[in-house]
Amino acid sequence: AQTVTQSQPEMSVQEAETVTLSCTYDTSESDYYLFWYKQPPSRQMILVIRQEAYKQQNATENRFSVNFQKAAKSFSLKISDSQLGDAAMYFCAYRSAEGGSEKLVFGKGTKLTVNP
Amino acid sequence: KAGVTQTPRYLIKTRGQQVTLSCSPISGHRSVSWYQQTPGQGLQFLFEYFSETQRNKGNFPGRFSGRQFSNSRSEMNVSTLELGDSALYLCASSFSTSGQETQYFGPGTRLLVL
Numbered sequence: 001a002q003t004v005t006q007s008q009p010e011m012s013v014q015e016a017e018t019v020t021l022s023c024t025y026d027t028s029e030s031d032y033y034l035f036w037y038k039q040p041p042s043r044q045m046i047l048v049i050r051q052e053a054y055k056q057q058n059a060t061e062n063r064f065s066v067n068f069q070k071a072a073k074s075f076s077l078k079i080s081d082s083q084l085g086d087a088a089m090y091f092c093a094y095r096s097a098e099g100g101s102e103k104l105v106f107g108k109g110t111k112l113t114v115n116p
Numbered sequence: 117k118a119g120v121t122q123t124p125r126y127l128i129k130t131r132g133q134q135v136t137l138s139c140s141p142i143s144g145h146r147s148v149s150w151y152q153q154t155p156g157q158g159l160q161f162l163f164e165y166f167s168e169t170q171r172n173k174g175n176f177p178g179r180f181s182g183r184q185f186s187n188s189r190s191e192m193n194v195s196t197l198e199l200g201d202s203a204l205y206l207c208a209s210s211f212s213t214s215g216q217e218t219q220y221f222g223p224g225t226r227l228l229v230l
Contacts, residue, residue, distance in 0.1 A: 037221075042223070043204065043223055043224050044221065044222075044223050044224075045206060045208075045221035046221075047218055047219070047220070050218065091159065100171070101164065101171060101172045102147050102149050102164050102166075102171075102172075102208075102210055102217075102219060103149065103161045103164060103172050103174075104149070104151075104159075104161065104208075104219065105161070106151075106158055106159035106160075107158070108158045109158065109159075
């Protein structure tokens with residue numbers, strides 16, 4: 001079974017600075033998808049970024065980028081120019097590309113605080 | 117386009133009762149998945165449906181069940197509620213199960229079991 005580990009329960013960053021959230025995963029599959037979801041205090045889970053394992057290029061979405069290291073099974077999220085609205089729980093998630101299942105396996109999450 | 121909607125948003129029940137939660141996916145989406153979120157266990161997959169068929173089920177007791185209707189709306193039912201069932205129940209929808217799709221989450225139903 002696949003597992004996702006987020007080793008940082010809490011992180012804090014100063015507004016306008018850069019922060020990196022860590023995620024490692026364990027799988028025997030070669031094809032899969034990785035995601036970062038954001039859950040603000042309002043509780044609506046929002047997709048931040050996704051990465052296909054077969055793509056070597058790291059995904060980017062505006063101020064959000066990932067460092068995907070397939071061999072190391074590492075998938076970190078970098079947030080540049082942090083804003084107060086970035087404060088939230090961030091979840092790393094894994095989805096197999098086999099079998100057509102939409103099942104997401106989530107890490108425990110990292111609570112990000114942005115200080116003004 | 118309206119997002120994923122879940123009703124009710126909040127619910128209080130007592131032990132032994134049963135509860136039904138509803139999820140309406142984004143228009144055109146045919147895949148619906150359910151997750152339980154608790155402080156202790158985090159986010160755990162319950163089940164997923166596509167075209168009225170359950171495709172996958174998580175490791176939950178048989179008290180947890182679900183179904184999907186022809187309009188893709190989904191319900192989950194929890195019978196004989198236990199205190200440990202108190203959680204935020206999240207529903208997510210996507211267009212298909214091709215693996216290329218993004219899942220969109222609803223706001224959740226907060227269930228409190230007393």
